[in-house]
Amino acid sequence: MRLDKFLASCGEYSRKDVKALLKGKRVTVDGAVFTDPGTHIEPEKNIIKLDGEKLEYKPFVYFMMNKPAGCITATEDSRERTVMEYVPEEFMHFSPFPVGRLDKDTEGLLIFTNDGQLAHKLLSPKKKVPKIYHALVEKTVTEKDIKAFREGIYIDEDGYTTLPGDLRVIEKGENPLCEVTVYEGKFHQVKRMFEKCGNRVLYLNRRKFAGIEIDEALPLGGVRELTGDEEAVLRSGDLSE
Ligand code: URA
Numbered sequence: 001m002r003l004d005k006f007l008a009s010c011g012e013y014s015r016k017d018v019k020a021l022l023k024g025k026r027v028t029v030d031g032a033v034f035t036d037p038g039t040h041i042e043p044e045k046n047i048i049k050l051d052g053e054k055l056e057y058k059p060f061v062y063f064m065m066n067k068p069a070g071c072i073t074a075t076e077d078s079r080e081r082t083v084m085e086y087v088p089e090e091f092m093h094f095s096p097f098p099v100g101r102l103d104k105d106t107e108g109l110l111i112f113t114n115d116g117q118l119a120h121k122l123l124s125p126k127k128k129v130p131k132i133y134h135a136l137v138e139k140t141v142t143e144k145d146i147k148a149f150r151e152g153i154y155i156d157e158d159g160y161t162t163l164p165g166d167l168r169v170i171e172k173g174e175n176p177l178c179e180v181t182v183y184e185g186k187f188h189q190v191k192r193m194f195e196k197c198g199n200r201v202l203y204l205n206r207r208k209f210a211g212i213e214i215d216e217a218l219p220l221g222g223v224r225e226l227t228g229d230e231e232a233v234l235r236s237g238d239l240s241e
Pocket of ligand 1: 101102103104106187188189190191192204
């Protein structure tokens with residue numbers, strides 16, 4: 001691994017900072033000062049110090065985004081804007097990717113990591129990872145709809161019946177606001193579940209994924225690293241509510 005990449009992966013330094021740290025002769029590898037950003041190091045073997053303090057190697061990154069509408073959940077696309085446009089430069093050297101997908105017009109919580117094993121676990125249908133959405137819908141929600149969500153809804157295009165979910169009206173009105181919990185991530189799942197009930201989703205926002213809640217302080221397009229506790233929730237496999 002390059003020395004500059006290692007320094008950037010420690011979290012607090014931008015590319016520009018890293019250059020300055022090296023130029024300032026503040027970085028040592030196994031006791032010797034190195035100023036060349038391209039110096040090859042082995043993070044698990046070499047001891048890298050900054051101003052005499054040992055730097056810990058951090059191979060993985062975990063962060064959340066409050067996804068705005070108008071971008072697709074992909075790492076690249078030749079035509080459409082992607083969520084990567086909102087990922088700050090300092091995370092890019094980790095090669096992060098989104099865990100799961102939100103539709104182009106869906107907003108809210110999207111988790112990113114470069115930890116493939118964890119992502120695989122979180123996306124496995126067997127794990128039944130809970131996802132909570134707020135859905136603004138066109139028409140009144142009936143007891144029959146709530147029962148249908150609770151029992152699972154047959155989606156005929158797929159010949160598939162969804163796992164039992166949960167539907168709750170949070171705000172009544174001409175266009176009710178609902179909280180929906182589902183345990184899988186089929187294409188357009190929430191929209192299709194409402195469609196099967198003769199209703200239509202006007203706006204969808206994910207509030208919670210795998211026990212992690214959206215940080216209300218994040219503006220749309222905002223990103224922040226997960227806290228140690230949040231990271232532990234994801235890693236522990238304790239995916240209960
Ligand atoms: N269900 C949907 O219909 N769309 C999403 O983006 C997420 C869940």
